Amino acid sequence: MTGEVLSISRLSDGVFDLRVGIALNAPAPGRFVHVAVSGFALRRPVSLCGYKDGIARLVLAVKGRGTAALAEMKPGERIDMLGALGNGFPPPLGKTLLVGGGIGLPPLLYYAGTYPGAHAIAGFRSPEQAVLAEEFPSVEVCFGDDYPHKRIKPGFDRVLACGPRPMLKAVAGVCARLAIPCFVSAEERMACGVGACLVCACAVGGRYRRVCKDGPVFDALDVDWSEFSPAET
Template identity: 45%
Template sequence: MSDRPPAVAVGRSSLAGARRELLTVRGRDPVGPYTLLRLARGGLDPGTPGQFFMVEAPGRVLPRPFSLCLAPPGELAFLIEPIGAGTRALCACDVGERLHVLGPLGTGFRLDVGNPLLVGGGIGVAPFPYLAEHLGRAPAVLGFRTSAHAAAASLVPGAEVVLEPTLVTEALPVGRFDVLACGPEPMLRAVAGIAPGAQLAWEAPMACGYGACYGCVVRIGGHYRRLCVDGPVLHAAPDAEGAP
C-alpha cells in the first residue's frame, strides 16, 4: 500500500438529492460515431458537472452510468458510445420511448478553480460541455482515436484536438493550470503524474450507482475506492497504482 495521502473526493456528492423517474426520449443526434441521447428532464436535477445518472437500457437488466453532457432547458443529454448491448440499445431508442433514470449521483468536479484546463480522451469528453458551460469557455485539449471520433470536440467550444498516435498529454500547454480531466485510465494516471492535484473523473462498470454492490471498486493511490460514492471525480495521488 502507498504511504501517500489517499485520493479524496471533490465537488458535490448527494444521494439525498437523487431521484428515479421515467423520462421520455426527445431525440438521438449523431455526433461522429457517438450518439447524443436527449431526454425530457422531468423533475430531475442536472446536478454538478461530473456527477452521473444511471440510465436503464431497453431490454437489459442493469442500468448504465453516464455523466451528463448537456442540460438545455427541460432536457438531460448524454453522449453515448455504442460499444456493448446496453449502449447500442440506448443509441437505438425511438423518440417517445421512456427510460427509467436515477440521479444525479456521485461526486462532481469542484468549480472554484482559477485557471481551468480541461483534458479529455475519447468518450471522456462527455462531461465537458456541461462543465465548460459552468466554467465559462475554459481551454480544452481533447484526444481521439480518429477524426470521426473527434466530431465530439464540436460540443466543447474552442477545444484543441489531437489524434492518435499523439498523446493528449504531449499537447498540454505550458503554464500553471487547474486541470480537470476525464478519459481512459492510462491517460488519467499520466495526467496525475504531470499535474499533481488535478481533478480526475474515473470510469468503472457500475450496477447500482449508490455504493451497495461494490462493483465499481478501483485501486487508486494505494487505496480502494467505490467510484459511485467516493467519485467518480477524485484528487488522485501522483503515484497512483494500477487497479488489481
Template identity: 35%
Template sequence: MSKKSVRQMTSEVIENEEVSAGIFRLTLAADSFPETAAPGQFIMVRTSDGVDPLLRRAFSIHDLMDRRIRILYKVVGRGTGWLARRKKRDRIDLIGPLGTGFSVPKTVKTAWLVAGGIGVAPFQMLIRILRSKHIDTTLFFGAGTGNELVGLRDFEEQGIPQVLATEDGSAGEQGMIVEVFRKRIQLALGLPGKAKIDRSCRVYACGPQPMLLAVARLCRDSGVQGEVSMESEMGCGIGTCMGCVIRTSRGYERVCREGPVFPAEEVLWE
C-alpha cells in the same frame, strides 16, 4: 450526493441523434430531474425492455439545461445498441444524479480540460459553468480518428480554445493528446524542473485510464492541482454492491459514490 437529490424517473426521448458513426447524443425530458446536478455526475439508465441486459448502465451527464438532460454515448454492446434504437417519444427509465462531480474552487482562474474519446462527455456541462465564472478555459481533446472528435462546434460556440490530436493524424496533431498536453503545460509553467504549486490552475481529465494516469503524473510533477474522472464497471451505481472500488490514499473507495471524480493525487494507480 444527498439521497434527497436522487430521483428515479421515466423520461421521454426528445432526440437521439447520431453525431458521428456509432456515437449518439440522447436528449431526454427532465422536468423533475434535480437542477443541483454537478458536471461529472452520472445517471444509471435501464437499457432493455426486459431482463437482458439486467443491470443498468452508467452514463455521464453531458449537459443539463432548459429542463432537458443529455448523454453522449458510443455503441459498444447490447445495452447501448438498445439505446441507439430509441425514437422520439419513447420512454427511458433512469436514476440520478449520482456520484461526486468536478469541483470549481473560487481560487481557480485557469482550467485545462483533457479529454480522450467519449471521455469528453461531461465537459460540455463543466465548460458552461467555467465560462459563467469567467475562468480561462482550454480543451485538449484527443481520439483515434477525427470522426471521434464530437461536439467541436458546441465548444467553438462557447468560445473555447481547442487543441486536438488524433492517433491517425486525420485531425489536429498526430499522436496522443496527453503528449500534446505535456508540451503545452511544460511551456506554460516554464518547465523542466518542478514548478511552484499554483492553485489558480486546475486540470480536469476524463478518458481512458492510461491517459488519466499520465495526466495525474504530469500534475504531480508540475505542481498543478488536478481532478480525474475514473471509469469502472458498476453493478448498482449507488454504493451498495461494492463492485467499483479503487485504491486511494484514504483506502478503498467507490467510483460510484466517492467518485467518479477524484483528486488526481489521491488515486493509487499501481
C-alpha cells in the same frame, strides 16, 4: 424517475446524442445518470453532457448490447434513469484546463458550458472519431499518437480529465511533474450506482472507495495508478 426521449441523433460511427426530458436532482458537470435498459437487469452509467430547462443531454458510444439498445430508442419513448449521481468535478479555481479523450469529452463539455473560461485539449484516435470538440469555446484537438498529455503546459491552476485509463495516468503524471492539481473521472463497472454493493470499489488514497458514490471524480494524486500495467500507457 422516468423521462421522455425527445431526440436521438448520430454524431459519428457508433456515437449518438440523446436528449431526454426529465427532472434530475442536482445535475452538475461530472455527475452521471444510471440508465435502465429494457431487457437488462443492470443500469448503465452515463455522464451528463448537459442539462438545461429540464432536458438532459447524453452522448454515448455503442460498446455492447446495452448501449446498442439505447441507440435504438425513438423519440416519444419513455426512459428510466436515476440521478444525478456521484460527486462531480470541483468548481473552477483560477485557470482551468480540461483534458479529454474520445468518449470522455461529454462531462468536460458540460463543464465548459457551465463555467466559461476553461481551455480544453481533446484527443481522438482519428478525425472521423472527433465528436463534440467543436462545441468547446476554447479547444485544441489532437489525433493518434499526438497524445493530449504531451500538450499540457505550465500556467494552469487546475486540470480536470476524463477519458481512457492510460490517458488519465499520463495526464496525472504530467500534472504531478508540473505541480498542477489534477482531478480525474474514473470509470468502473457498476451495479447499484448508489454506494450499496461495492462492485465499483477501487483503490484511492490507500483505501477502497466507491466510484459511484465517493467518485467518479478523484484527486489524481490519491489514485493508485500501479493497478494499470505499463502496456496500457
